[in-house]
Amino acid sequence: MPAGPSTDEKSTLANPPRIEPATIEDLPALAELVMELFAKSGDFSPDRSTQERGLRLILEQPNRGRVFVLRNDHRIFGMVNLLFTISTAMGGFVILMEDVVVHPDHRGQGYGAMLINHVLEFAKLKSFKRVTLLTDKISAESQNFFLKHGFEYSNMIPMRKIVE
Numbered sequence: 001m002p003a004g005p006s007t008d009e010k011s012t013l014a015n016p017p018r019i020e021p022a023t024i025e026d027l028p029a030l031a032e033l034v035m036e037l038f039a040k041s042g043d044f045s046p047d048r049s050t051q052e053r054g055l056r057l058i059l060e061q062p063n064r065g066r067v068f069v070l071r072n073d074h075r076i077f078g079m080v081n082l083l084f085t086i087s088t089a090m091g092g093f094v095i096l097m098e099d100v101v102v103h104p105d106h107r108g109q110g111y112g113a114m115l116i117n118h119v120l121e122f123a124k125l126k127s128f129k130r131v132t133l134l135t136d137k138i139s140a141e142s143q144n145f146f147l148k149h150g151f152e153y154s155n156m157i158p159m160r161k162i163v164e
Helices: 007-014 024-039 048-059 111-125 140-148
Strands: 018-021 065-071 076-087 092-102 131-133
Touching (some): 024 048, 024 065, 048 065, 065 111, 076 111, 092 111, 111 131
Antiparallel strands (some): 018 065, 065 076, 076 092
């Protein structure tokens, strides 16, 4: 006789994850996810107060962008950060997508794809012209994930100067 669903599978079926806009009350969980992401990055150092300050700037002014979370009734275990700007090349509003992260315990279950699909549907619904992202150069896994979801390499390269 085949085995039935595991306890985790039953919990997921009874409490399916959903994507919704983040609120200011979600700030501690969001900062935790971003800190985990930055801990693996060569460019950024995790700092809770800095991450909370940046997230708060988005959450308090929805015209700047959106943060969407992946949650069930118990916790947030994924997020994506969208920043809105205008492109003269595209002649309209565009999105810079950052901080696409799913908690390590929940990876490989299609949740990253759920987040990306949500962003792309949001962009279409709101008539954004383009979604641009930066992913870690050293992470072939991340690059392959985004390529699989229709993103392409650009001839543009990121350059930056930190202003202090």
